[in-house]
Amino acid sequence: MAEFLSTKPYKGSRDFYPEEMRSREWMFSTMSRVVESFGFERYDAPLIEPLEIYLRKTSEEIVNQQIYSFLDRGERKVAIRPEMTPSVARMVARRFSELVKPLRWYSIPNLWRYEQPSRGRLREHWQLNCDIFGAQDEFLADIEILLLAINLLKAFGANQEHFRLKLSHRQILNQVLYELLSLPPESWLPIGRIIDKKDKITVAEFEDLLQKEGLDREQIKTLFSYLEEKEDFLERHAQWSSAHYLLRILKFLEDMGVRPYIDYDPAIVRGFDYYTGIVFEVYDRHPENRRSLFGGGRYDELTGAFSKEKVNAVGFGMGDVTLEDFLKTHGLWQTFPRKTELFMALFGEEELIVHSQKLAQKLRDHGFCVEMSLNSARLGRQFEEAHRKEIPLVLVIGSEEYKAGLVLVKDLNTGEQRRFSEEELLRYLKERQKNLK
């Protein structure tokens, strides 16, 4: 006898049994509802892409250590997508001239990265991707993306006690490094990465890393004033268009009444190297889970790998695993009962069973979900099955009911049972459905 195979899912991935799937569908449909209310349209791209589309803009860590890539049977280098952005950049580049701009596009793809599974990190996850391409006025597009990010979390029941959107602008940092610290562009990236780590290390460690990168005391002091004086620093440098721009964003968000959700945080850099304007990360405020939930920003050069056309773009990606952790941490996660409301029990002869099946079909045609018993033998067992499946109403057509053109309905919650004609039954069920809403 062969050994049995493991029934566990592949490491870092999840099975979704029906009760888990109901929560996932709630999550995804909430996402869709909110983003569609902003006029976003859904798209999708293939799960497998040529490896080369990830080699230009995707972070080195992903490409070298995390991507699932292999040779297909035709010797093509392909990859399972670790992120959606290169795919959507490819799609936008393909048809940009014929599409009516701006595009507001979203997708909820599953993505794969070879990671050591841990809290908030799995190998397979889903990610809501929202992007605006080709806006006439980039300021308005940036505002909209920030409002959308906040509205999404609010739609899941979260408020400013639960999360904060930390906002910055990559050009301000560049200007600090270039104009105030007189550093050449090639040193911006390593210093950006050090700043990105700031909140996870001590001040001494932070200064140490900057010194190793060649910064002197005066430069470090200037960098600290940028990082710690925040809006005051921006006001002092309002002649920079980037500082002016960010102050204008903050003012607009204040006028919109959402400023309590926003922290201006100059230390937000974002790991990806392709951001060119605003960048943001949304943080959980729970003391035991203070970490980034998701983030995004402006990345105007992304279609450059596919065409010479310049397409401005701003967007974000929100993963299901971190969102689920966040919602559970704050008691906002939801579970749902089975959708099926009607269980048709069966009784005896084939003629009655055919009749019951026909009634079930009529009810389905009227939009009701009817689960047929697959057990015509013992009626007691059938009621027990309906009860264990948490289906509230059981229908039975015994030979008496059949002769009289009736159907018996038993409510398992109240114990009440009544006989209806088919017409009365439909009226009763429609009334009941209305009351449940």
Added chain:
Amino acid sequence: MAEFLSTKPYKGSRDFYPEEMRSREWMFSTMSRVVESFGFERYDAPLIEPLEIYLRKTSEEIVNQQIYSFLDRGERKVAIRPEMTPSVARMVARRFSELVKPLRWYSIPNLWRYEQPSRGRLREHWQLNCDIFGAQDEFLADIEILLLAINLLKAFGANQEHFRLKLSHRQILNQVLYELLSLPPESWLPIGRIIDKKDKITVAEFEDLLQKEGLDREQIKTLFSYLEEKEDFLERHAQWSSAHYLLRILKFLEDMGVRPYIDYDPAIVRGFDYYTGIVFEVYDRHPENRRSLFGGGRYDELTGAFSKEKVNAVGFGMGDVTLEDFLKTHGLWQTFPRKTELFMALFGEEELIVHSQKLAQKLRDHGFCVEMSLNSARLGRQFEEAHRKEIPLVLVIGSEEYKAGLVLVKDLNTGEQRRFSEEELLRYLKERQKNLK
């Protein structure tokens, strides 16, 4: 300057631009609505599985020539799923004892096979998988799966002019081969495969293949009587439980009024080697597209790779590519306009823009989809954009309207324009929405 990368999707896969995505969502939501009306619950499994789960029951053609398999970075042999059944068998085996039977489960996974792309065959496709596990009465479960398959196509607008469900039973064939032809079990599989080809070859070729398999004239004659006398043959062998069973199924379906959708076709064998009871294939009846749309059957031994528990199962898989071809062939394919109904044009100063954004947010909170202009400069261009995006209503708040607490609404279809207070606007939009339904 680097060369531009191709913007084409990977061979045999598809991009779904928003207009295509709307049709796909219609297809998937129609599937969900119908199967949920039968009490089916949705599940999902990871896209990647250990390769070994495909080595026992999946067809050799798939495993040897079509599966996307590779070593992961931890040297594990894994595969992108080419079919869903091994995954669901694994999930069922994992929790079978604690789940309330019978299970009615469905999923719409994407699946990958390395194929030469052609009409109806792509490398990436989606497939509705419906299965009933652990039915107390297998007859009732078989009936339900057949009714469900027919109802699904009817929900897309198809009728008996468009398709036919060809039904058979594997045990009848086995009994013909064993009792009437006295053939040993090891020859059943090759002969089954020859029968499966019958409709694609000439009678002479068919006889020739059977002779090569060692059948004599008498045996071939008997096989022909099985294949061609159909119900008459079953009646003559009604002492066989399988023949009796199939006659009972046909009678039940006749009583249900769906017999016109069913052909009893003894030549239906199904490529997969794991079917143990009824088998069926749904065929397109269009003269230019006479081929199998999808199929399924009873396969009681599938969880055997994972546990010693015997789980009876019946189900089918319906692919999106063949379904789309079928619906297009018969003029049943549907396309949909954009969902967004409201376009908020913008005018001048930031104060007005903030005000317009706030109104947009209020409308969204009431369930409306509002697309904001991202162009506060030229009003004419904004109307043009709304028109090209086929959004029927444009809202504008100019400085006059702002002072008066009003909003201008222009209907691009009728040219009509009116001024409303916010309250009046909400009433108007709700009334309009009701009339559109």
